[in-house]
Amino acid sequence: MLPIEIREAREGDREAIWSIFEAVIQTGDTYVFLPDTPASDLDQYWLAPHMRTYVAAVDGDVVGTYILKPNHPGLGAHVANASYMVHPAAQGRGIGSAMCTHSLEEALQMGFRAMQFNLVISTNETALRLWERFGFAIVGTLPGAFFHQDLGYVDAFVMYKSLVGTGA
């Protein structure tokens, strides 16, 4: 298996990031972004000034991307939030896992004390298994908070992982 290189995104990565984002949101079962989200919205959702954007490349090809940011400003800014996307054609090769490891290291280095996912879709078992493997716990259930393209309204979970010794 080729090594996965993870680095901060550069201006030249925009097209590759969009092609991943666009492909991932088509299914309408993992992210809130509508399948017909225009490319111009990428600035707001994935390349905003308050977030850091990373890419995962295999053999020079960008096949994954993730963002890392404070989940809230000010007195809530010690809790990080991250989102990860892997191009459908590259799934199952450990790229999501590699990005999660990388993001937790980055978050710790940046001084975050915890990481929170705000809306993990309850039917997304791949993601749930992955986050639980990384030590994230389901700390909340949001009834019907996600409109799944195939299943209609389904629950979503809030997941949380402390990055410091005991307690967050």
Added chain:
Amino acid sequence: MLPIEIREAREGDREAIWSIFEAVIQTGDTYVFLPDTPASDLDQYWLAPHMRTYVAAVDGDVVGTYILKPNHPGLGAHVANASYMVHPAAQGRGIGSAMCTHSLEEALQMGFRAMQFNLVISTNETALRLWERFGFAIVGTLPGAFFHQDLGYVDAFVMYKSLVGTGA
């Protein structure tokens, strides 16, 4: 007791809204906004294009304000999020309660199916009692997610209320 008038904010309300916002965040025990938040940040936090801003006036004086918005875009946009602030000098007069009633009616009228509060500080008993009285349930606990100015890291709650018949 004088009647409380609640209406959408107008351009001329900006100064009154800021004076409430500025006074409320000084305590650093209810909202994430830092006590030294500059007035220019109000555009982003309270007057952004994707939110509706309301004011509560008593005898013509604006003493409270709240915002109402989708908690997420797209496939999560059927869940509303709201934040409320009452000027410290006007607290205890039912203004928060009146704004909450108003916001639930507005949310229902706008087609939202539920309302979610993302970060209710666990030590803010006044707010907790109020939201529970309005039918909000604690659906999640975020360990140490808020840095309380006096108490340090304290837990925060996610609260949720369905606005539709059975289930959200």
